[in-house]
């Protein structure tokens with residue numbers, strides 16, 4: 463008997479169900495003595511032994527379904543070793559559930575925080591296989607995470623729609639794109655949607671440069687300016703502050719989010735009206751795009767293969783179009799940032815996009 467536990471952890475994204483389907487189809491095509499334990503709401507399910515027994519039929523018809531059939535939750539890594547309100551040691555509890563159920567391995571679908579905990583469980587002796595899920599595309603060790611392209615599609619669609627109304631009213635629009643501390647979704651959606659200015663966490667912006675770019679467009683007869691701003695974008699001035707100083711500044715200002723901060727900075731210095739659009743969690747919702755369906759199916763099937771090989775402690779990743787097994791120890795705790803000197807940034811600059819830095 464092969465006993466597999468499965469959980470989805472952290473913020474959800476498109477193609478989680480497609481990836482799990484890939485794992486289960488892959489394993490069940492080779493073995494018929496499989497038990498699947500679906501832990502509910504991420505690590506919580508493992509900690510409190512809350513699971514459902516699933517069969518391959520539960521994974522049928524979910525290729526296109528958004529969200530996760532297992533539910534998810536955020537269980538911050540730094541709190542893992544902190545006992546819960548009843549004094550329960552969460553790490554010991556997870557190990558206990560794993561051993562009590564006599565699992566052969568645990569398949570964990572998650573992003574950065576999830577991978578830190580997954581690696582800790584590996585160090586504690588559990589057999590772990592992970593799949594790289596996040597719209598942010600910030601996981602180290604893989605060129606691409608599933609969810610990313612679907613989020614890019616939605617953010618691009620938002621920018622497309624904003625273009626028409628921005629033109630009609632001759633306005634400056636700031637569209638805030640998700641991505642946590644990195645700018646992957648904003649960069650790709652910004653280029654795909656024809657944004658005029660793209661502000662990324664990796665390239666701190668100078669307000670004077672942004673204002674100048676807007677006013678030059680107006681002077682050249684352009685009716686609108688579209689700014690795609692990553693939720694983690696930061697000004698040059700603020701990037702020089704210590705973490706403590708920045709926190710104090712943000713607490714004083716209390717902007718609902720970064721787009722409002724940028725709007726306040728530029729509004730007084732442009733003749734045009736400024737408007738804000740924040741698509742927010744829409745970017746994580748709905749059905750996965752075809753690219754993500756293919757990617758997650760491939761990653762899921764590769765996870766099945768690794769399980770059947772008994773090759774644990776690995777994340778399934780993508781390198782130059784191929785699926786690779788990346789040691790979890792290399793993945794955990796590292797973020798993959800946009801490189802400000804990369805070709806894609808240079809090419810975007812060549813087409814006239816301003817990153818607000820020079």
Ligand code: F6P
Nearest residue numbers: 473573596597598640641642746
């Ligand atoms: O990690 C995915 C993500 O959507 C980020 O882009 C965003 O910063 C964060 O999650 C939002 O988290 P929550 O769902 O907890 O509001």
